[in-house]
Amino acid sequence: MQRVSSNPVMEAIRNRRSIRKMRPDMIPTKEQVAALIDAATWAPNHHLTEPWRFIVIAGDERGRLGEALSSALAASFPDTAREKLDMERVKPLSAPVILVVIAAPKIGPKIMEREELIAAGAALQNVLLAAHALALSTMVRTGAHAYSEAMRSFFGLGDGESLVAMVYLGFGSESQPIGKRNGASVEWRGM
Numbered sequence: 001m002q003r004v005s006s007n008p009v010m011e012a013i014r015n016r017r018s019i020r021k022m023r024p025d026m027i028p029t030k031e032q033v034a035a036l037i038d039a040a041t042w043a044p045n046h047h048l049t050e051p052w053r054f055i056v057i058a059g060d061e062r063g064r065l066g067e068a069l070s071s072a073l074a075a076s077f078p079d080t081a082r083e084k085l086d087m088e089r090v091k092p093l094s095a096p097v098i099l100v101v102i103a104a105p106k107i108g109p110k111i112m113e114r115e116e117l118i119a120a121g122a123a124l125q126n127v128l129l130a131a132h133a134l135a136l137s138t139m140v141r142t143g144a145h146a147y148s149e150a151m152r153s154f155f156g157l158g159d160g161e162s163l164v165a166m167v168y169l170g171f172g173s174e175s176q177p178i179g180k181r182n183g184a185s186v187e188w189r190g191m
């Protein structure tokens with residue numbers, strides 16, 4: 001049996017890190033972004049409802065996203081300082097591509113919304129791991145204002161749909177940060 005530590009999937013799970021600083025001169029190709037979306041669709045999902053959809057934001061569209069996020073932040077938290085609103089406006093420009101992951105639960109007698117959201121979260125993780133495998137860097141971004149009505153309208157979310165996260169995509173310009181986890185609480189029963 002292959003040793004756990006030398007298994008490439010186990011290594012990817014452990015070594016994937018959030019990268020904040022991306023190179024402005026290196027842009028993921030459409031083919032690479034499509035490969036991440038394809039990986040997302042292989043997430044497990046009960047009844048094979050495939051409860052997700054995606055928006056890819058690049059180029060000047062990042063500026064529109066920044067305007068929307070900054071306005072949503074100001075509306076959600078009216079006391080936000082001007083500098084923070086300005087930072088929010090330019091944030092999407094820090095990555096060449098932003099992949100928006102949306103949970104799109106299906107409706108049916110046996111379909112549970114909770115399971116649909118869990119599946120969409122698994123799709124997000126597939127995106128992150130696939131990006132890591134393709135030597136792309138990712139940074140997941142949300143914030144309370146990202147879930148606001150204003151942002152729902154910006155993303156064109158329908159009834160029942162919700163934002164999972166915005167994945168900032170690119171090629172990192174910083175060295176890989178050191179990860180840290182505390183270890184899980186586990187109750188071993190019968191093992």
Ligand SMILES: Cc1cc2nc3c(=O)[nH]c(=O)nc-3n(C[C@H](O)[C@H](O)[C@H](O)COP(=O)(O)O)c2cc1C
Pocket residue numbers: 016017018019139140141142143164165179
């Ligand atoms: C649903 C979700 C939302 C997140 N939102 C943010 C965010 O708004 N800002 C941020 O700095 N990091 C955000 N993160 C990234 C986490 O901060 C990051 O994954 C965590 O610090 C662990 O670091 P690692 O990804 O390098 O293991 C988010 C992660 C997830 C899964």
